Amino acid sequence: MSQSAEIGLAPSLMEAGYNLTSFLEQVTNVAPSIIYVFNQKTRANEYANRNIADVMGFSEAEVQAMGSAVLPELCHPEDMPRILEFHQKLQTIDDGEVATITYRIRHKDGGWRWLISYDTVFERDAQGLVLRTIGATADITAQKEAEAKTKDALRAEALATEQLRAFAYSVSHEMRAPTVTLQMLLGELENGHAGPLSDDAKDLVAKGLETVARMQAVTENTLDFTKLVEQGTSLERVNLGHILSNVMQDLAANVTAADATVKWAKLPDLLVDSLQMHALFRNLISNALKYSRPGVPPAVKVTAQVGSAATLIAVQDNGQGIDPKHWNSIFKMFWRGHHHDDVHGIGLGLQICRHVVTAHGGDIWVDSKPGEGSTFWIRLPGANQ
Template sequence: MHGEHDAMNNGDDRVRSIIEGIQRVASGDFSSPITVTGEEDDLDAIATGINMLTEEIAHRDKESNEKQEAILNILEDVNEAKEELEKATVALTESEEKYRDLVENINDVFYATDENGTITYISPIVSHIMDYHPEDIIGRPFMEFIHEDDLERIMEAFTDIVAGNLHPSEYRVMKKDGGYQWVRTSSRPIKDENGKLLGLRGVLSDIQEKKEREERLEKALTDLEKSNKELEQFAYVASHDLQEPLRMVSSYLQLLNRRYGENLDDTAKEFIDFAVDGSTRMSGLIQDLLKFSRVGTKGKPFEPTEMKEVVDTALKNLEIAIQDHEATVSVDEMPVASVDAGQMVQLFQNLIGNAMKFNRPGMAPEVKVGLGGSDTEWEFTIADNGIGIPEDQLERVFVIFQRLHPREEYDGTGIGLAVCKRIVERHGGRIWVESAEGEGSTFHFTIPKRRDE
């Protein structure tokens, strides 16, 4: 009986334990299975069944959790990807805006033709250049719009481009109003994999202003050439026609003196001398003017030249003057420069000649030919120990026919340094002088270096 009673009480406890176990599972706690008594009765069977279910549920719960986690991970990845995508979208939008800006602000016209040269595409901006809208142009042959004077040249250029020699072409296209407009095109042939021509693609730009500038420049150049020719003609006239009457004046005065000198008194002879001297000087001036004008009109192209040889030639030409003045001339190392050699000889000859000529009485001239400069230019110097030049006269010495000294002291027409200046300027350089009165002068001139020097 006791046993039965016990069994009864025992039975209630077990039922409670089972209920508690179910409640634990229901609350998500799968860690404590229901105690199985081992009595192999219905309650034990129920407890064992519930425990098995609990295990199954725990297993599924774990799997579910794992899956959820995986899903969360994926979601996270997706979010990250989404953020990146957003960023990329922003960047794309920005670059698209930039691109649109570029295309909208660019004045170049994009175009395409088929293999026959018929226009298949042209950007709307074409209306700014040709007044035509794309629909007026598409479907028409490109050649139809080219100025007839340019047509042959452009046909040749297109053949060249199709052959693969890419180069821009400049020509006139007809605008809607029938006027013409200078454009430049850069085209590229489009071919299929067999090399068959499909058409051309390219960019067309407005070069009207550039062309007008070029034309103005060309006209200025032509005018300049014309005026140079006129100057040369003038120089020829000066050398010939102006000399003739002068020669007559001076020659016949001399002849007069020769034949009738006996009948003339000293004053008359003196007058004749002045007249002859005057015409001789005038003849000299005319010759010098000729030399001056020929610097520009008779110049030779610049070529790489050994400046040492130039200076040597100048010194050789001055040999007698160097001996007469008992001068010493020293020459630094000289470079190779791109010059008109003949004019350079004249330049050095004039400057070295001057350096000796304006010497201090009783003092043998010492002339130093030196070299300096920078990355972009050579600087030549000709220094002397002569009388020097007053500071307020430094600029004046380069002006044509300006003389600083009375003829009796230092002879000359005042052309030498003006010719020097013209020669240096023709070479794109500068010339100037530094001087201390009574101590000497140093003439400087520069010659630009060429890229290959």
């Protein structure tokens, strides 16, 4: 028993007792690579197995006939400096060391093929200089083309996203100026600066001002959203309860107006973007205040369970609840569940929430009983450490 067999390695060819010549002939026949011997003195290819015809279209005889012109004849001019450098390196490598290179070769049909070559020393001359190298080459054209296609697709997608982002930003900016002008024009009428108005006219002007306020909410929310996306994510360790206190300061007037109570348990420190988390809680809580049941003061509760790999946050309300068939659509842009007279939503709040949670590598979903209330669940990776 040889030592290599004991430890589970394949026995060497000698130990297996194979006919070496026959073994090598078969290997060169079945290998999916071009196997070749290159003479470093004459710069010519001396041997190649039959696969060279499949990859390059040239027969072995044709390649041999190119003699020392084989490299400049077949290699892509842009790759030549690297190839020459590679061959220089081959002169200096140690026996058993394998050098590798990817490059392009001209097919007989005129097209280019991407190849990867692994080369090692085959024979040295009397002075110990490398005389011949032996190598194996595989055709990786399909892989290279797929890589290039993916790269192009990604680049096109990034460009399209960037253009859309800039578009959304400038549209909301450009929309704001005429909206404000319209608000001022209607304000002149409302305040009677153009003479007294009939009751009917007053009512129409008031409706006009309401409509303008909605337009402003849409443009400002769109701006907020594009800003949030543009700013990117910068993580710091923050206490979620601290963020929530800040949010409650922002929403103090809404809480009073809605006669609401908002409570939260002890919340953990997490590695988050505090601006984004602020936007998340602000939107979830202001939704809970907005979509309350008539005659039922909103009660909102925020809790967190800290697990070993993730934190699960729940924002629970006692509001109108959401029909299960809408549980997915509420997270879509500009989706609104109500007639616009009912509630002044514009359909970006939960889109912002989803963006924030996704940017943190987490998930958001809802669980709700219509007529009883909703719970928004947020799973954020990373526990309280």
